[in-house]
Amino acid sequence: MDFDNLLGFIAASMTTAAFIPQTYHSIITKDLSGISLGMYSAFSIGVILWIIYGIRIDSSPIIVANIITLGLSATILYLKIQHMRQTKETQY
Amino acid sequence: MDFDNLLGFIAASMTTAAFIPQTYHSIITKDLSGISLGMYSAFSIGVILWIIYGIRIDSSPIIVANIITLGLSATILYLKIQHMRQTKETQY
Numbered sequence: 001m002d003f004d005n006l007l008g009f010i011a012a013s014m015t016t017a018a019f020i021p022q023t024y025h026s027i028i029t030k031d032l033s034g035i036s037l038g039m040y041s042a043f044s045i046g047v048i049l050w051i052i053y054g055i056r057i058d059s060s061p062i063i064v065a066n067i068i069t070l071g072l073s074a075t076i077l078y079l080k081i082q083h084m085r086q087t088k089e090t091q092y
Numbered sequence: 093m094d095f096d097n098l099l100g101f102i103a104a105s106m107t108t109a110a111f112i113p114q115t116y117h118s119i120i121t122k123d124l125s126g127i128s129l130g131m132y133s134a135f136s137i138g139v140i141l142w143i144i145y146g147i148r149i150d151s152s153p154i155i156v157a158n159i160i161t162l163g164l165s166a167t168i169l170y171l172k173i174q175h176m177r178q179t180k181e182t183q184y
Contacts, residue, residue: 008145014138021130034126038113046106053100053153061145 005061012065019072026076032083040077047073097153104157111164118168124175132169139165 001009026032047070054062093101118124139162146154 004145004148007141007148011138011141011145014134014141016138018131018133018135018138021134022128025128025131026126029126031126034118034121034123036114036117039110039117041110042106042113043110046103046108046110049099049103049106053096053103056096056099057151059149 008059008061009065012061016065016069016072019069019076023072023075026079030079030083032080033087035076035080037077037080037084040073040080044070044073044077100151100153101157104153108157108161108164111161111168115164115167118171122171122175124172125179127168127172127175129169129172129176132165132172136162136165136169 026035047066050062050066051070054060054066118127139158142154142158143162146152146158
């Protein structure tokens with residue numbers, strides 16, 4: 001692996017791993033009121049586009065990281081929607 | 093701009109724009125208890141590494157998107173730290 005790929009993997013690991021404490025926090029505390037539905041909806045769609053981009057430019061850091069990120073962001077999105085249904089919350 | 097760059101820009105726009113509703117939500121509601129400090133700390137560092145990676149592989153979508161994302165994620169991180177100081181909250 002060359003330096004650029006290594007750098008990309010570290011960057012990807014950080015921005016992907018970042019969603020682990022948020023997912024954990026959201027699961028444990030069930031405190032979803034401060035989480036934005038708009039963010040996790042747009043983010044999950046964007047991550048799917050990143051995966052397609054990564055495949056096309058043949059960048060393995062982008063592909064691998066975004067597949068994992070999608071799993072985490074989709075989990076938070078699911079918890080948020082579940083929370084909104086339970087609390088009848090309406091928000092942006 | 094070729095198709096791959098366009099796709100990258102759309103992907104980057106989505107995952108960057110996603111942080112706008114979260115930043116707005118956090119500023120307006122001041123509801124930061126459900127936001128993970130660990131996420132926004134790790135995420136901001138990761139985004140800085142993405143900017144360096146983007147410069148090295150000469151990918152303008154990665155560079156531009158991550159500079160904007162850094163501004164938004166750093167704002168949320170600042171609000172979270174401010175919230176923790178005010179509430180004496182300790183968490184991961």
